[in-house]
Amino acid sequence: MDFERADALNQAVRLLSLRHRARAAALLAPLGLHPGQEALLLELSRSGPMIQAQLSEALGCEPPSVTIMTRKLEATGHIRRAPAPSDKRASVVELTESGEALAGQVKLLWCALAEETVAGLPAETVAELPGILTAMTGNVDTRRPRRSRER
Template sequence: MDFDRADAINQAIRLLSLRHRARAAALLAPLGLHPGQETLLLELARTGPRIQAQLSEALGCEPPSVTLMTRKLEASGHVRRRPAPSDKRASIVELTDSGAALAERVKELWCALAEETVTGLPEQTVADLPGVLGTLTANVDTRRPRDDARRARQDRGSDG
């Protein structure tokens, strides 16, 4: 790939990420939420109570970030923590009634943000976006071990 094409791709992804996060922050602020907290609420709404380590893995963020988000949401009455029966060092996080209600409001906001984001795109492109973006994310995911076997196969294919 030449530099101009690479630069165009990287700049587009960077700008989309920055502007989407800023727009999400503006929409979340009236709900008293900061970016990231909504994903924790939505994960708990989707899965039910989770151990903080599970939340960290599901959200793709470091455990201290989940701890901080959980503390803030607990202080505002949206989640509660309790010791895990199997490991007293671990905490189980669950939504309170106000957290469940807030998660429903976040779902509405998330739908509006997604619709705003894809305005003007053909329906098939919108349908393909989660898969395309998932592939892009997997390609740059530093948390996963690199697939050396895949690379070796690609290298062999380009040699002959």
């Protein structure tokens, strides 16, 4: 790939990421949430209670970030933490009733943001985007060992 194409691609990905996060932040603020917290709520809603280490892995973020988010969400009453039965050093995190209700609001907000993000794109393109973006994410995932590529 030549530089002009590479630059256009990298700039587009960078700007989409920045603007999507900023738009998400604006939509989440009235719910009292900061970016990242919605992903934690949605993961717990989808998967049920889990230990913080599993939550960190599922969210693709560092354990200290999950610890900070869980403390803040626990302080607002949206989640609760309890010692894991199998390992008292680990904490199991689960949604409270208010957390379930908030996750429901986030789901509605997430649908609206997704529709806003893909507005004007053909349905076929929209259907392909999750797979394309997941593949692109995997290509740059620093948590995975790099595969050597033959050229």
